[in-house]
Amino acid sequence: MLVDMRGIERTYIMGDNEVRALRGVDLQIEKGASLAIMGTSGSGKSTMMNIMGCLDQPTKGQYFLNGKDVSRLSRAQLADVRGRMIGFVFQSFNLLSRTTALENVEMPLMYQGVPGRQRHKRAMEALERVGLHNREHHHPNQLSGGQQQRVAIARALVCNAPIIMADEPTGNLDTKTSHEVMAILQGLGDQGITVILVTHESDIAAHARRVITLRDGLIVDDKTQEPVRAGDGGAATGARPQEGSAA
Amino acid sequence: MSIFTTLKLAFRALWRNKVRSVLTMLGIIFGIGTVIAMISAGQGARQAVADVFSSMGTNLLIVTNGSSQSGGARGGAGTQMALTWADLEALQNGEVPTARYVAPVLTTKVQIAAEGQNWNTSVTGTTPEYFKIKNWDAKEGTLFDDDAAAAGPKVAVIGTTIVTQLFAGTNPIGQAITISGQPFEVVGVLASKGQSAMGQDQDDVVIIPLKAYRSKLDSGVGKYITRGQIYVSVKTEDDISRGEQQIAALLRQNHKLNATDDDDFRIRNLAELALNRKASTDKVTTLLAIVAMMSLVVGGIGVMNIMLVSVIERTREIGIRMAVGAKPIDVMTQFIVEALVLAIVGGILGLGFGAGLAKFMAGYYGWNFTFPASTAAIAFAVAGGVGVVFGFYPAMRASQLDPIQALRYET
Numbered sequence: 001m002l003v004d005m006r007g008i009e010r011t012y013i014m015g016d017n018e019v020r021a022l023r024g025v026d027l028q029i030e031k032g033a034s035l036a037i038m039g040t041s042g043s044g045k046s047t048m049m050n051i052m053g054c055l056d057q058p059t060k061g062q063y064f065l066n067g068k069d070v071s072r073l074s075r076a077q078l079a080d081v082r083g084r085m086i087g088f089v090f091q092s093f094n095l096l097s098r099t100t101a102l103e104n105v106e107m108p109l110m111y112q113g114v115p116g117r118q119r120h121k122r123a124m125e126a127l128e129r130v131g132l133h134n135r136e137h138h139h140p141n142q143l144s145g146g147q148q149q150r151v152a153i154a155r156a157l158v159c160n161a162p163i164i165m166a167d168e169p170t171g172n173l174d175t176k177t178s179h180e181v182m183a184i185l186q187g188l189g190d191q192g193i194t195v196i197l198v199t200h201e202s203d204i205a206a207h208a209r210r211v212i213t214l215r216d217g218l219i220v221d222d223k224t225q226e227p228v229r230a231g232d233g234g235a236a237t238g239a240r241p242q243e244g245s246a247a
Numbered sequence: 248m249s250i251f252t253t254l255k256l257a258f259r260a261l262w263r264n265k266v267r268s269v270l271t272m273l274g275i276i277f278g279i280g281t282v283i284a285m286i287s288a289g290q291g292a293r294q295a296v297a298d299v300f301s302s303m304g305t306n307l308l309i310v311t312n313g314s315s316q317s318g319g320a321r322g323g324a325g326t327q328m329a330l331t332w333a334d335l336e337a338l339q340n341g342e343v344p345t346a347r348y349v350a351p352v353l354t355t356k357v358q359i360a361a362e363g364q365n366w367n368t369s370v371t372g373t374t375p376e377y378f379k380i381k382n383w384d385a386k387e388g389t390l391f392d393d394d395a396a397a398a399g400p401k402v403a404v405i406g407t408t409i410v411t412q413l414f415a416g417t418n419p420i421g422q423a424i425t426i427s428g429q430p431f432e433v434v435g436v437l438a439s440k441g442q443s444a445m446g447q448d449q450d451d452v453v454i455i456p457l458k459a460y461r462s463k464l465d466s467g468v469g470k471y472i473t474r475g476q477i478y479v480s481v482k483t484e485d486d487i488s489r490g491e492q493q494i495a496a497l498l499r500q501n502h503k504l505n506a507t508d509d510d511d512f513r514i515r516n517l518a519e520l521a522l523n524r525k526a527s528t529d530k531v532t533t534l535l536a537i538v539a540m541m542s543l544v545v546g547g548i549g550v551m552n553i554m555l556v557s558v559i560e561r562t563r564e565i566g567i568r569m570a571v572g573a574k575p576i577d578v579m580t581q582f583i584v585e586a587l588v589l590a591i592v593g594g595i596l597g598l599g600f601g602a603g604l605a606k607f608m609a610g611y612y613g614w615n616f617t618f619p620a621s622t623a624a625i626a627f628a629v630a631g632g633v634g635v636v637f638g639f640y641p642a643m644r645a646s647q648l649d650p651i652q653a654l655r656y657e658t
Contacts (some may be wrong), residue, residue: 055651075574079572080574082569083572088571090654094570096564098263111574112572113248116249116251159572
C-alpha cells in the first residue's frame with residue numbers, strides 16, 4: 001500500500017475556535033492508482049491533500065507512506081520525504097518567475113544534491129515528457145498557461161516521485177488547455193505514477209478511476225469508475241498565451 | 248545543495264534587485280572603508296610619532312648633572328658637578344646590564360666658519376656609539392669610528408643645515424671648518440632627521456670626537472663631566488624603567504651617597520615620553536575605530552533590513568522551494584549566503600575605498616601609507632561576520648515559514 005491513512009484527524013486552533021478540518025479519515029491507496037479527491041470548499045479536501053503531501057501533519061492518527069510512518073516527522077524529515085515521494089502541481093502553477101523553465105524543473109534536484117550536469121539532463125528529459133523540450137530557456141511569462149502547467153508537471157516528475165498531487169490543475173486554464181493537461185496527467189498514470197487529483201469539479205474527477213468525496217472532514221463516498229480519457233497526451237502546445245505566472 | 252549552486256542562486260537573487268543590492272552594499276562599503284581607513288591611519292600616525300622619538304634615540308635615558316645649591320640658591324639643572332668620567336667608564340664597561348650603548352654627549356654653542364661664511368651652532372663631542380643611539384647614518388662621507396675617537400683627530404661630521412649655511416649646498420667632504428679657531432676636516436654629512444619632538448632642528452649640528460672636543464674646546468673640570476650628559480640606550484622598551492633604576496643605583500654608589508641623600512644627578516626618560524605620546528595616539532585611534540565600527544553596524548542593520556524585506560517578498564518562492572523538498576536549513580542557508588555575498592562584496596569594495604581614504608590621509612598628514620595584509624584579512628573577516636550576524640535573523644524567519652501559508656501568500 002502506497003498511502004495508508006488511519007484515523008487521521010486535523011484540528012486547527014483559530015482564536016478561541018477549534019476547527020476540525022478532518023475528523024477521522026481512513027484511506028488506502030495502491031501504487032499506480034488513479035484517484036480524485038472531491039469536495040466543496042470547507043470539506044477538508046485541502047487539509048487532506050496537505051497531509052497526504054507531507055506539507056502538514058495530522059493532529060491524531062497515523063499516516064504510512066510507502067510503509068513508513070510519516071505522521072510524526074520533523075520539518076526537515078518531512079521536506080526530505082516530499083522531495084523524494086511527492087510531486088506537486090498547483091492551480092496557479094507556482095513557477096519561479098524570472099527563472100527559465102529548465103531551471104524551474106531543475107530546482108527540486110538541487111535539494112537532493114544532484115550534481116549540475118545530471119540535473120540538466122534529467123530536467124531536459126522531464127521537459128521532453130511533457131512536450132516542452134524546445135521551450136527550456138523561456139521564462140514563465142513567455143509561456144502560455146498550459147505550457148506553464150506543463151513545466152510544473154515536469155518539475156513534479158523530475159525526482160521520479162511515485163506520487164503526483166495535482167491541486168485543481170486546470171483551474172486557471174481554458175477548456176482546450178485543460179484537456180491537454182489532463183491528457184498528460186493520465187499519460188503519467190498509465191506509466192505507473194500514482195496521480196491524485198484534488199478538485200471540486202466532477203468533470204475533472206471523471207478522469208480518475210477512483211473518486212472519494214469528502215464532506216465536513218469525513219469521507220462520505222468512495223466509488224470506482226471507468227475513467228474518461230482526455231486524449232493521447234501528445235505534445236500539442238497551448239494555443240493562447242495567458243498571464244498568471246506565480247511567485 | 249552544493250555551495251557553488253547556493254552561491255549562484257544568491258548572486259542571481261541579488262542581481263535581480265541590482266539597485267537595492269548596491270544601496271545596501273553602500274552601507275557595508277562605508278562601514279568597512281572607514282574601519283580600514285582608521286586602522287591604517289592609526290598605524291600611520293603611530294608610526295609617525297614613533298619615528299620622531301626614534302630620531303631622538305632608541306629607548307633612550309639621558310643622565311645629567313643635578314642642580315647645584317649654594318647658600319639656598321639653586322643653580323638649575325646640570326649645574327652641579329656630580330657626574331664623573333669614572334661614571335662614564337663604569338657605564339661603558341657594562342656595569343649596567345640593561346645598557347646597550349653608552350655615549351657621553353658634551354655640547355657647547357660656538358661660532359664656526361668656512362669659506363668666508365660663519366654660523367653659530369652647537370658642537371657636540373662624543374663617541375661613535377652616539378650615532379648608534381640616534382640611529383644616525385652618514386648621507387655622504389663617513390662617520391668617525393672608535394679608533395678615530397680614541398686618537399682624537401680633528402675631524403667633524405656635520406648636519407645638513409650646516410652644509411646649507413656654510414657651504415651653500417656644495418660638497419663639504421674634505422673641506423675645513425673652523426671651530427673656536429681650530430681647523431677641523433669635514434669627513435661626513437649626516438642624514439637629515441628634521442625636527443625633534445620638541446621642535447629643535449636636529450640637523451643644525453657639528454659632531455666631533457670626544458678627545459678632540461676635550462683638548463680643543465672644553466677640557467672640563469678635573470674628574471667631572473661639566474656641560475655634558477651621558478646617553479644610555481637600553482636594550483628593549485621593557486628595560487627602560489629597570490635601566491633607570493640600575494643607573495641610579497650605580498651612580499649613587501659611585502658618588503657615595505647615603506640612603507637619605509637626594510640624587511646629585513637626573514635621569515631623563517625620553518622613552519617614557521614617547522610611550523605616552525604613542526598611548527595618546529592609540530587612544531584617538533581606538534576612538535575613531537569605535538566610531539567607524541558604529542557605521543559598520545549601521546551598514547549591517549541595512550543588510551538585515553533588506554533581507555527581511557526580501558524574505559517577505561519571496562514568501563511564495565520559499566513556499567515553492569519547501570514544497571519541492573527544500574529543508575528549513577536549505578532555505579536558511581540560501582538567505583544567509585545572500586547576506587554574506589552582500590557583505591563580502593561590500594567588504595571588498597570597502598577595502599578599496601578604505602585604502603584610498605587611508606592613502607589620502609597619509610598624504611595629507613605626511614604619514615607613511617601602511618596597508619598590511621592583516622588589515623585586508625580583518626576586513627574580510629569582519630564583513631563576513633556582519634553578513635552572518637545580520638543575515639541570521641531574516642534567514643531564520645524564512646526557514647520557519649509554514650509551506651502551506653507561504654504557498655498561499657499573495658504578493
